[in-house]
């Protein structure tokens with residue numbers, strides 16, 4: 570069954586999905602649109618809510634990055650069997666997305682002074698608030714959110730790399746457990762080869 574992921578040539582909300590697909594060894598068509606040319610009317614009009622990512626499997630299609638990532642994770646054995654543990658990791662994933670929601674305004678700010686002020690707020694307030702908590706949770710789980718590799722770590726690396734691209738920083742640098750986790754994910758089979766061939770992202 571043909572599998573296709575539609576997203577921009579950006580990490581954004583698509584990269585975690587790409588990482589999971591590569592880790593799972595899935596063959597898929599990695600369809601990328603140029604964000605600088607967006608909106609491409611015929612593509613946007615064809616999307617259920619006008620936004621990407623969109624994942625297709627045969628004649629079925631799914632929007633919402635977390636629904637896609639969670640579905641693929643369940644097939645790749647990246648979800649715990651226990652319902653409570655699944656809910657705990659869902660909460661982790663929403664915490665990671667909340668972090669990014671607090672940073673996102675930097676993307677749309679064009680004024681350099683205002684952009685610098687947002688960057689300062691992110692680095693001095695938002696990152697310490699969330700990353701001290703992420704670091705603590707990772708430490709308690711032997712380097713993983715739930716004690717072993719699950720979809721939460723893939724969501725985490727995707728959002729960190731996106732934040733770093735848009736903020737122009739290395740937000741994880743003061744959090745050694747986070748740094749160690751990123752290193753582990755980047756050396757996973759499938760992921761490592763994907764990163765080695767990936768074309769750089771620019772904004």
Ligand SMILES: N[C@@H](CCC(=O)N[C@@H](CS)C(=O)NCC(=O)O)C(=O)O
Nearest residue numbers: 581582619620621622632633634635
């Ligand atoms: N909640 C949605 C948000 C999707 C979203 O915001 N997509 C953005 C890119 S990250 C998009 O398609 N922007 C172009 C547009 O809205 O026209 C998800 O997680 O998939």
